[in-house]
Amino acid sequence: MTNESPTEPLIQIKDLFKVFGKKPTKVMPMVREGLSKDDILAKTGHTVGLKAINLDIHKGEIFVIMGLSGSGKSTLIRHFNRLIDPTEGQILVEGIDVMKLNTKELEQFRRNKMAMVFQRFGLMPHKSVLENVAYGLSVQGIDKATRNAKATQWLETVGLAGYEEQYPSQLSGGQQQRVGLARALCTDAEILLMDEAFSALDPLIRSEMQDQLIELQKELHKTIIFITHDLDEALRIGDRIAILKDGNLIQVGEPVDILLNPADDYVEAFVKDVNRPRALTVETVMKPPAYRLTADTIGEALKQMKRIPANYAYYVTDEGFQGVVCQEALEDAVKTDKEALMEDFKVEEMTPISQDALLESIIPATMESDFPLPVIDSDGDLQGELSRAHLADVLSDFYTDGADDSTDEEKQNSTKEDK
Known part of the structure; x- marks a missing residue:
């Protein structure tokens, strides 16, 4: 049993x-008074590594901690398992409270709760690949046959089947x-520190x-704390990002919030060169579908259309998105x-885009369409x-050459007047 409630974060700093x-x-009084890192170093010879860090990390998320060299990110990750x-x-x-664990409890905590993946691999050169993978289980006292079977399974999972006896x-x-x-x-640790x-x-x-x-995370749902200095990497893998x-x-x-x-200006300088079309998905920037028709008859559909400020709407049935309908076509049909x-009724066909698609992949279709493109989920x-x-609007900061040729009317988004 743990003290954790269903809503409580897995890790709290x-x-x-x-x-x-x-x-x-x-030196702590000076730190709390707000003296700068440089001032404290000059006055006392002490270095402030971390200052007033408060973080909640939830079960099953990839939480990225990023910053430049000297930002404190590697110092912070070493606090999670009390290496510092x-x-x-x-x-x-x-x-x-990890700080209250005695030596034996801390040893068990490190063996069973958290596992670490290092930048320089940290492999033992005198042991085979299989022995390296099984090492954590060996420390836990698991018998050789069991740990080797498990290590073999994980090597297959990461694409290294057949390399067991290599060094x-x-x-x-x-x-x-x-x-x-x-x-x-291989250790089945719930938390991975990378x-x-x-x-x-x-x-x-x-x-790769x-x-x-x-x-792997789609299957394993581990809690992963990932340190990087690379914002592109952080944006690609992180569910949430902390910047130090x-x-x-x-x-x-x-x-999407960071981007x-x-x-502040520091974060803005970080994100200004990020390739937004490759970093953002449609879901992160789409608007709610403003106008939809659900009527069974043409007459009812026209009534619905007249109640909305645009002269078009998406036609949706129980089977999902069917196409786009213009008011003029409905008025002709009603006669x-x-x-x-x-x-x-013959609706105007329009290929919807997936909410998971990267913006990069849908730019041509969006620019060629007379109407906003419908966005659908995996069920349609x-x-x-x-x-x-x-x-x-979303990409204007990325494309700084003034390529946004949208009119003010377009930006007011498809009222009857500008259609």
């Missing part, structure tokens, strides 16, 4: 400070990092490892038979719409 030096507690003890503050995991020196960097990942996963885990890899291999982590600067927590949010609503069924149900004007 509360008012965490870390000062490096011989007498950190004596804070000067002040609390670290709660499932409601348990680390015989593997490429990407393969060595896969061994490190398999070793961390400190710049992919930073030493070539860009292509790094991208990011893809693999995302795919000089030991201070600057902003926490989902990738579209930077907290013939207002009781005619909408299912027999209408979830939103994306117009030329809104897409231009």
Whole structure:
């Protein structure tokens, strides 16, 4: 049993400070008074590593901590499993204060609750790949047959079946990092700590490892704390991102929040060069579907149409999105038979876009369409719409050459007057 309630975060960091030096507690009053990191170093010879960090991390999320060198990100991750003890503050995991664990309890906690994947792989050169992966289970006292079977299974999962008897020196960097990942996963630890885990890899291999982590997470639902200095990587894999600067927590949010609503100039400088079309999905920027028709007959559909400010609407049935309907076409059809069924009415076909699609992939279709594009989910149900004007607004900061040629009328979004 744990002290965790269903709504309580898995990990809570509360008012965490870390000062490096011989007498950190004596320096804390200066830190709390707000003296800068540089001033404290000059006056006392102590270095402020972390200052007033408060974080909630939820079960099953990939939580990315990012910042430049010296920001405190690697210092912070080492507090989670108490490789570093804070000067002040609390670290709660499932409601348990990690700072109160004795030596034996802390050892068990590190073995069973958290596993770490290092930047430089951390493999033992004198042990085979299989022995490296099984090492954590060996420390836990699991018998050889069981741990080897499990290690073999995880090697297959990360794409290294057949490499069991190889040694680390015989593997490429990407393969060595896969061994490190398999070793961390093999212990069944609920929490993975990944400190710049992919930073030493070539860009292509790094991208492959990011893809693999995302795919594995869909099945495993681990809680992953991932350290990086690369915002593109953070945006690609993170469910939420925390940005550190000089030991201070600057902003926490989902990738779209960081990208579209930077907290200050520091974060804005980080995000300004991000390729937004490749980083944002349709779902993150779409608008709710403004106008939809659900009537059974043409006459009822025209009544619905006249109640909305646009001269078009999406036609939706129990089977999902069917197409777009213009008021003019309905008015013509009503003259013939207002009781005619909408299912027999010829709607204007329009290919919907997936809410999971990257903006990059839908730019041509959006720019060519006379109407905002309908956005559907995996079941084909209408979830939103994306117009030329809104897409231009979202991307205007990225495309700084003034390519937004949308008119003011378009940006007011399709009223009868501008249609």
